[in-house]
Amino acid sequence: MIPAIRVEQATKCYGSVQALAGVDLEVDQGEFFGLLGPNGAGKTTLISALAGLVRASSGRLAVMGHDVVADYRAARRSLGVVPQELVFDPFFSVRETLELQSGYFGIRNNGAWIDEILAELDLAAKANANMRALSGGMKRRVLVAQALVHRPPVIVLDEPTAGVDVELRQGLWQFIRRLNRDGHTIVLTTHYLEEAESLCGRIAMLKAGRIVALDTTANLLSRATTHALRIRLEAPATLPAELEASVVSREGVKLTLKFDRFDEVGVLLDRLRSAGARIEDMEVGKPDLEDVFVDVMRAA
Secondary structure, eight states, rough: OOOOOEEEEEEEEEETTTEEEEEEEEEEETTTEEOOOOOTHHHHHHHHOOOOOOOOSEEEEEOOOOOOOTTTTHHHTTEEESSHHHHHHTTHHHHHEEEEEHHHHHHHHHHHHHHHHHTTTTTTTTTSSSSSOOOOOHHHHHHHHHHHHHHHHHEEEEEETTTHHHHHHHHHHHHHHHHTTOEEEEEEEEOHHHHHHHHSSSSEETTEEEEEEEHHHHHHHHHHHOOOEEEEEOOOOOOOHHTTHHHHHHHHEEEEEEEEEEEETHHHHHHHHHHHHEEEEEEEEEOOOHHHHHHHHOOO
């Protein structure tokens, strides 16, 4: 079976800036795949190259076996992209926007599928509203609908839940999971790493235009060697330097401390008590994808 996405030694330069530095990647059909990395890592450039919005400086990219340059029409029909930016035409209603998008792909009589998308994304009540009248979250729903309107086998979601409320986020993921179960390949980029951890079967991590980690989510999580001690204090406290070295995040009276072995928990608690800190609540947590991501980026 041909891969849904194949990238071979892809590079992209903008003057002296190298956005992609020899990326090799294959995503199988039917996968729910995560593409993670810090800002400027090259994620959006890679997606833009797959979508034909930019041309790679060298290398080859294909979608469902169709070269994005030599066979660009078939490649673009096979791909639906939800962009990170809120891009829309302010002169049309939601339904008109989706009907126009259908026309770009030569699709007629697409009303039934448009109605289903509108219902699944909770946009039915806004079908005749002008795009300018929608909130940011509603506009992002329309971008998702646009990417799905031609029923592409491969769907790329570039930060799809940025600025979206919790209710829509849950409804969106329920719909996307259904599409994945129906055989659609999903590629997700997100800064909400808990989403990637729960949704993606495999994950690639990019830094400075290179893939620095590529494995199943389970294998990536098994790399983590540190654990987290999450504490809520009764009141803010000044901690000694040796204890501050273990603190990885602080929000008011909430602290997160890292440790490697469980016998270190007692030492950390003794140091907190010696510093006069009074503990109101505590929790020992397993490593999550955020821990792995930070470790991989530091090592890279």
